[in-house]
Amino acid sequence: GLALPRRLQIEFSRVVQAYSDTTGGEVDAAALHRLFSAEYLDIDSPYAYASHQQHDNDGRTRLSVTLRRQGEPYALHGEGNGPIDAFVAALGLPLTVLDYHEHAIGAGADARAACYVELRLGESAGVFGVGVDSHIVAAALKAVLSALNRQLRAGR
Secondary structure (H helix, E strand, O other), rough: OOOOHHHHHHHHHHHHHHHHHHHHOOOOOHHHHHHHHHHHHHHOOEEEEEEEEEEEEEEEEEEEEEEOOEEEEEEEEEOOOOOOHHHHHHHHOOOOEEEEEEEEEEEEHHHHEEEEEEEEEEEOEEEEEEEEEEOHHHHHHHHHHHHHHHHHHHOO
């Protein structure tokens, strides 16, 4: 049910190619799902999303976020022109959001949101993060953390 942006498809194809080169065989749907989850969805270190509260007033968003950093609760507060901008401000890191996409997975009351964020930390190259949640803002915050954790994991 995911509709990956083209640049994310290209980025993920490198992961699939490396896996295929290592295993020497075709990559089936189950393996693709495992690879994608491991690369984008299951990354919870050093930061994992726990909860958030959002308040909008006069075109500004104030965000209070609780993360887990190395397993310990970590509270952040930020303000911006929307929830992602407020979250980036709260993180206090030199982050630049390069691209953002979202869509619904499913329909009706049980639909979930998928968010894709391309993020750059400092002067490094941009990388994507992916978040999926029943709440669109939570999915977006998870996508930012996915990208950030991937950048930190790679030492970028």
